Amino acid sequence: MQESDGKRMQWVDHMVRIRDDRDQAAFAALFAHFAPRVKGFLMKSGADASLAEECAQEVMATCWHKAHMFDPARASVATWIFTIARNRKIDVLRKQRRPEPEDLGWGPEEEPDQADVMALQQESEQLGQAIAELPEAQRELIQKAYFGDLSHSEIAAQTGLPLGTIKSRIRLALERLRHAMK
């Protein structure tokens, strides 16, 4: 196992400890890594430093409160935190409601299969690496799209985004979830 794979699984493990044991040490580690990134993301998205700080704290508090909603067979911890930060951005910066799709259930009903979790986490890592290795200009375009510096017509089709495997993996997790609910 590569060191980075281990890292991603380590964040998953932290989330489990936060969820099951309300483990403050695990939360402190998560906070130290992600809170500055969330703040940076919000500042790039147009928030001033004090608003970004306030929102970053709220986002991290939400991670604690909603730890039971995190499904490691469908998202990496970074992805999950990104979605919370994004929703906060829409709420606070854009002052809009964000309609969410119908839930497929109440989060993960039981412990997801460990092999599925490993595979999804690994593919998230590979996606991250692939994005890091894109030509500078293209990577910047993707970042701008997520920071809201581009209108949706400017984003156009982001070719070169290697979404294939992760998409199939998520699709598989969704099918299992639907199956489990029957």
Next chain:
Amino acid sequence: MEQKITHHLTDEILMGYAAGTLPEAFNLMVATHVSLCDECRARVESYDAVGGAVLEQAPGNNVSLTPGSFEATMALIAGGAPDEIRTQHPKDMVLPKPLQDYVGGGIDSIKWRAIGMGVKQAILPTSKDASARLLYIPAGAAMPDHGHHGIEMTMVLQGAFQDEDDYFARGDVEVADSDMHHTPVADIHEDCICLAVTDAPLRFQGLLPKIAQRFARI
């Protein structure tokens, strides 16, 4: 599961939804479609994963937190989770959950307004940068011919419609841009209900629809 959906949302729209940069009306379209379409749900979640990678790679080391940030967060946590007001509407056969939230209930709660030739609409409350409305088109009836002036997306919720090129059933979305000029017709078997969103006012051709447009805010 539902019958197979064959007309999906575009990557740029799904990516915009994941990035959180779309107007509210477009977000409503994506949330509604994704409620019925596992394919697009998986695509949205993979664009979420791109967002996760962007967040992970964003330089966190040159952004410093306010001193006492962690303690302040722990105090927030100690204050308890904020109340989430989530209205639970009973399952509706036509309207997926995200639409029910905007209508304030199921299909019987829609406040239709006639806009002529049997067609009815209900405008949904979204932010002004784009508009969302439900359309009711009697079986076999044509929508007034209209050109587009931006992006328009139309998703079938009940019945079906066809235009010159294609057939759209429940869950299918037609994505049209300003180049398109078409005349959708509702399928003869059932009245058609659609969700339509656009980031520009539609322009109907012909005198009567033009007058109606002034009153109907199409």
